Structures are given as C-alpha cells and as structure tokens.
Amino acid sequence: MAEQLSADVVVIGSGICGSLAAERLARQGIPVLILEAGPRVERGRLVENYRNAAFKNNWMAPYAGTPWAPRPNFIPEDNGYLVQAGPVPYPAQYIRVVGGTTWHWAAHAWRVVPNDFRLKSLYGVGKDWPISYEELEPWYYEAEVKIGVSGAPNTGSPRERPFPMEPVAEPWAMRRFRERLAPGGYEVVSNTTARNSRSYDGRPACCGNNNCQPICPIDAQYHGGLAAEAAEKAGAKILPNAVVYRIEHDARGRIAAVHYYDPDKGSHRITGKAFILAANGIESPKLLLLSASEKYPKGVANSSDMVGRNLMDHPSSSLTFEADEDLWLGRGHQSPSSINTLRDGPFRSEHAAFRLDFTNISQARGAAEDLIADGIFGPDLVKHLRHRAARQVSVKDVIEVLPNPENRVALSSKRDALGIPQPELHYSYDDYLQRGMKVASEHYNRIADLMGGTNRRPSKEGTYDNNQHITGTMSMGDDPNTSVVDRFGRAHDHENLFIASTGVMPTAATCNSTLTALALALRTANHIHQTAV
Amino acid sequence: MGESWPADATRPGTTSPTRRSVVLKVAFAPLVCSLKPALATSADDPAYKAFVSVSRFLTGRDALDPSLASRAYEALSKEDAGFGRQVQALERLISDRKPEPLQLQKVLDTDKSLLAPLPRRIATAWYLGVVGKGDQARCIAFEDNLTNVIVGDQLRPPSYCFGPYGSWAQKPM
Numbered sequence A: 001m002a003e004q005l006s007a008d009v010v011v012i013g014s015g016i017c018g019s020l021a022a023e024r025l026a027r028q029g030i031p032v033l034i035l036e037a038g039p040r041v042e043r044g045r046l047v048e049n050y051r052n053a054a055f056k057n058n059w060m061a062p063y064a065g066t067p068w069a070p071r072p073n074f075i076p077e078d079n080g081y082l083v084q085a086g087p088v089p090y091p092a093q094y095i096r097v098v099g100g101t102t103w104h105w106a107a108h109a110w111r112v113v114p115n116d117f118r119l120k121s122l123y124g125v126g127k128d129w130p131i132s133y134e135e136l137e138p139w140y141y142e143a144e145v146k147i148g149v150s151g152a153p154n155t156g157s158p159r160e161r162p163f164p165m166e167p168v169a170e171p172w173a174m175r176r177f178r179e180r181l182a183p184g185g186y187e188v189v190s191n192t193t194a195r196n197s198r199s200y201d202g203r204p205a206c207c208g209n210n211n212c213q214p215i216c217p218i219d220a221q222y223h224g225g226l227a228a229e230a231a232e233k234a235g236a237k238i239l240p241n242a243v244v245y246r247i248e249h250d251a252r253g254r255i256a257a258v259h260y261y262d263p264d265k266g267s268h269r270i271t272g273k274a275f276i277l278a279a280n281g282i283e284s285p286k287l288l289l290l291s292a293s294e295k296y297p298k299g300v301a302n303s304s305d306m307v308g309r310n311l312m313d314h315p316s317s318s319l320t321f322e323a324d325e326d327l328w329l330g331r332g333h334q335s336p337s338s339i340n341t342l343r344d345g346p347f348r349s350e351h352a353a354f355r356l357d358f359t360n361i362s363q364a365r366g367a368a369e370d371l372i373a374d375g376i377f378g379p380d381l382v383k384h385l386r387h388r389a390a391r392q393v394s395v396k397d398v399i400e401v402l403p404n405p406e407n408r409v410a411l412s413s414k415r416d417a418l419g420i421p422q423p424e425l426h427y428s429y430d431d432y433l434q435r436g437m438k439v440a441s442e443h444y445n446r447i448a449d450l451m452g453g454t455n456r457r458p459s460k461e462g463t464y465d466n467n468q469h470i471t472g473t474m475s476m477g478d479d480p481n482t483s484v485v486d487r488f489g490r491a492h493d494h495e496n497l498f499i500a501s502t503g504v505m506p507t508a509a510t511c512n513s514t515l516t517a518l519a520l521a522l523r524t525a526n527h528i529h530q531t532a533v
Numbered sequence B: 001m002g003e004s005w006p007a008d009a010t011r012p013g014t015t016s017p018t019r020r021s022v023v024l025k026v027a028f029a030p031l032v033c034s035l036k037p038a039l040a041t042s043a044d045d046p047a048y049k050a051f052v053s054v055s056r057f058l059t060g061r062d063a064l065d066p067s068l069a070s071r072a073y074e075a076l077s078k079e080d081a082g083f084g085r086q087v088q089a090l091e092r093l094i095s096d097r098k099p100e101p102l103q104l105q106k107v108l109d110t111d112k113s114l115l116a117p118l119p120r121r122i123a124t125a126w127y128l129g130v131v132g133k134g135d136q137a138r139c140i141a142f143e144d145n146l147t148n149v150i151v152g153d154q155l156r157p158p159s160y161c162f163g164p165y166g167s168w169a170q171k172p173m
Helices: A016-027 A043-052 A119-123 A133-147 A172-184 A224-233 A280-290 A364-373 A379-391 A431-450 A514-531 B017-028 B046-059 B066-079 B083-097 B101-110 B118-127 B146-150
Strands: A004-012 A032-035 A083-087 A188-190 A237-239 A243-249 A255-261 A267-277 A318-322 A337-339 A354-358 A392-399 A408-415 A421-427 A454-458 A497-499
Touching: A004 A016, A016 A032, A016 A133, A016 A224, A016 A267, A016 A514, A032 A224, A032 A267, A083 A408, A133 A514, A172 A188, A172 A337, A172 A431, A224 A237, A243 A267, A243 A280, A267 A280, A267 A514, A280 A408, A280 A421, A318 A379, A318 A431, A354 A431, A364 A379, A364 B118, A364 B146, A379 A392, A379 B046, A379 B101, A379 B118, A379 B146, A392 A431, A431 A454, A497 A514, B046 B066, B046 B083, B046 B101, B046 B118, B066 B083, B066 B118, B083 B101, B083 B118, B101 B118, B118 B146
Parallel strands: A004 A032, A004 A267, A032 A237, A083 A421, A267 A497
Antiparallel strands: A188 A337, A243 A255, A255 A267, A318 A392, A318 A454, A337 A354, A354 A392, A408 A421
C-alpha cells in the first residue's frame, strides 16, 4: 500500500552527518523527513548488550543487524554481507540504526591540515580539493561547538577561535609516553575529541568508563544518537526501518522521490523538493548505483562513472610491546594521545603520511586470552596477567591511502533479505602506502626503545586493520567529468540531490574523517537553505 | 576486592529527566551475565568437586566464587554432556602424574589426550566468563570474571566508571 509522504527536504540516513544537516535545516523552519534503514536503539540497552556479549572484542556485537538492514560483522566469523573482490579485503564496519555508526567511535574530531587540501599541487600525488581550509574553517568551528570538541592547541590545524573545551585529562600512562618520548624528539599531544572534559550541553564529563567503543555509557562523548535526537527536537521527523532502495528522477533529471521498503517489503514513495544522501560511504554509492535508469544507465549522479570509485580508508599497522614500568592502560578514555607531527611534509611526494596513535584500551582481557591460548595456567597465569595488564602497550599508525579509481564499491550479485544487492568491495594497497608503513615501523621501534620495550610483537606485515573512515566514493570536485558532487556537495547531474558523507572527501587525509564530513555537511545544509528550498 | 563496583556508570548531577531515567536503566538493567540464578548443583556431586579442584589448579586461585563455580559448571556441562566425566578424568590425571600447571597442556598434547581442550575451556569460563565457541559462545560472567577481579585493584571492568573526572591522571598505586 503506497502512502504519499513528503517533506521539503528528504534525508536518507540518520547518522551524524544526515541528522545534523537535518537539524540545521529544521531549525530554519524547513520541513525535513529522515529515512533510516535501521531501528531505534537505546543507550541502556546497548550497554547491557555489551556487558552480556560473549565476544567483547567485537564492537559490533551490541548492535545486532536486522534482516532488512543488515550490516557487516566479522566476529566470530564474517557474515558475508560485504562481498570482497580483492585483491585485499576491505572489512569495513558500520552500524545501520537511528544515529548511525558514531554510536560507537573513539570520538576523534580532528581537522585536516591545510596542505591536505592541496596534495596534488604541493606533492604531485593524489588530488586537490575544490575548496580551501579557510573556506571550511568556520564550518569546522560550527561542528565543534555543536558536538562539543575538546582539544590541545598546536596540533597542525589552524583555528580562529579556541576549542569549546580543554583536552580531557591525560591518563598517567599517556603522561609517561609524553615524558619519555620527548627526549627522542617526539611530541605526544592530547587528542582532539568529541569528548567532554567538563559538563557540556547537558551531558557529563568523562568518568573513565574505558568503553568509548563500543558504547559510552554516559554520553560523555558525542554520537549520532544525540544528533538524531537533536534533529527530532528541531522538528525533523525520523522514520526508522525504512530501507531506501531507489532514487527516482523525472524526465529533466531532477530527483522526484525516493522509494523505501518497510521490514515486510511493503514499498513506499516519498516526494520532496531536495534530497540529501547520507547513508555512509558504502551504502550511499550502493543506492546511487542501484537507481540506474534508462536516462542514467550507470546510476543516479554517475555520468562521471566515479560513483563508488576512489574508495579510501586509513589502514593501521601496529607494534605491541611491554614497557619497563607499570602503566596500566585502561584508566580513563580509550584513545587519549597521539603524535601529530608526521602528517605533512615534503616526504608526501614519496610516501604516505600518518598520525601515530597510542591506545589506552585496557589490556587485561586480551592478555588473558593470549595467555590461555598459550596454555599458561596456575599461579603463572595470575602473575603474567597482572604483568601484561600493567605493562603491555601498543602504538599504531593512521595512514593516508591515495585515491585510485580501481578501489571501489560496486554491486555484487548477492542479495540481502529484501532482495537488494549487497556491496562488493575492490581494494588494494600501493607502494606509496607500503613505503609509509615502513617508515611508521621504524618509528614504532624507536618509540619502544624509549619506553624500554620488550616482547615486541609487530602486526603481521602487509595485513592492516581498518579504521572505518570510508572516503572518496562520491568525491567532490569542480569538474563533472571526474567528480560526483560539486564543492557544496550538490550532485553534478541532479540539481536537487546533495550528499553529506565522508564519501565526498576527494582524499583521505591523515586524520579520522568525521569532523571534516560533518563540517562539509553543515556547509551543504546551509547551501540547500540558500539555494534549493 | 569483594566490594561492589560503583552501581551506576554515571556521575551525579544530570539534570535531564529523560537522561536520568536512561541512566537508571543503565544502573539497574538486569545484568544477565552476572545475576542469572545458578541451577542447583550439589556440592557433594563428585564431578562438581573435581571441577572445583581442577579449577583451583588451572586458575592459580584457591578461593573461587561459589556462585560463579556452579554457573560455570552448569554451562560447561550443558555445552558438553560428557564434561562431568572428563573433568573427573582430568583430576585423576593431575593427581597421578602431578604436572606443574605450566606443563599440563604439553602433557595432554603429547599424549594426544581427548582431555586436551578441557583446560582452555575451563580457564576461559573463569577468566573470560565465556563458555562455548562461535555462534554458541555465551557470556556467563563479566564484572566478576577472574580477569576483572585480578586487576580490580587498578582497573574497573570496561563500561564502569573509573572515578571522578581526572582521577586517571594519578600514578597507579
């Protein structure tokens, strides 16, 4: 039974970008409807799910997928939702619920550095962005105030106004890294995060639950659930369990409507004046490709053939070792400190740049698993567990991947329960990246030297962890032949279709992507208000 | 180490009634992991007594929480109906051959013993609070599993409040 619902602005996806773009427009009096594939979730239930989970290291476990909005899961085994075409796997994790994936993140809220926008002109690799850091700066600030960002000065990103909050109190373990690495020329700084160092916006300061991922029990860190709540408070409507499967255009190429399935596969059509696609960097291009028509055989917004292409993320290698003093990771928030001085420089013409990140996630459970796996029992198990919990530490990189059109999201031949094609990922690592990884490894060992590091266990060579910063798949640019959206996030092919996503970023840069995507999304929402409704 | 963790994972002073009610739900949500009532297990049951004795040997702890012991025993028996027999056999092996705990696994592996998986299953139940593998894995203990208890003087179980803001900046005792 097809209903005729409509709104001036229809948003596909209720994650942090979609919800805060919606909130901005709603506050300006514009009727907004947000369609979310997944269900509503509730923080108390998520915490309970975590505490009852068998695989505590599976951060997806508290967020069970639904048959109508399946999501990738890899522990205890790959659920096969993402089809991996290779040559290397791209095991992205994301959540399809009201609020989206930032229900669970480490809340890193970095700005890129200015030179990230000009990789091609400065270093001869990658691409230039169609906008400058200066143009994005006020939107970065608006985003920081909205979500409550705490940060240290002088981390490479210029700013007009101070951070909304001071950095979160430094855990002892991170202080020791900072003190012992300084003589080696390493500057360890507090991370820029959407985490409260004081009460902010009606939410408490951090109290060190050490559970940022998969769920902060107290909302001391911002997340998409709060964004969705804010959007509804501003008057936007959220329709959960609404799986958009087609974007419909008219004869002139304007987007006329979107079609969604409810969990019983009943189909519904929603009309609007302007549409914002904000369904993450994989589900969004999937939907564009799915919406191919006679007029747009390569998919909606895809006359460039760039939709889904230039898939980038930040792979990580790491070194785990034992420091020569008791540090006790697990006291405080999960990701407090990093080294930011290796993100830019002339070397970027030769090898990838990166941040270096120090984990503060408790090592106790992992140590127990390792010791039991090694057959260590009895009093030695107790002794070694305490020793490792006290001294085991880890450093990793967050390294830049260059855009490569062969790395992409496509439609597989597998279909989910609603009959919608599942995403197929094509991904690879190039020499530029591998050279960067080699340099990072050298730094890991120097850092371990400075910490008296023993029992060094590097991550497996050539195999990297993924960071779920899904970028590039709907890149912005001035040239409609080589990009999907313009500098304001408007699709080149459809004047009333906009994209709010990490997927519009034409390069991955060397920091976590959320704040940049959010700044762009707020700028896009403002542009919609001025030009499209 | 017997005191309870701070019951609510929040800080005082939240003003929003909606948030407070969610907070209360967090504080008093039934912790299925830890509070599921253990089925009645007779302390005289020889298989159960063998399990407790083997558990002491493997965990390196003489004092074991009796409610977690009976919960672990029930879960392990449910996972494998032969568990009671196997754990008695393991107890006999340990008392006959007197291996050091560090050597036990090697002895079982060298013998290609059918009991070889048992020590890891038992230690995993106690230290990680998990019984079963793959999709059958279940959490039977979290806050009071041995890992969290053993480091409990320094760390809280994840998702529980460490302390007042900034308390993690202090040097560990």
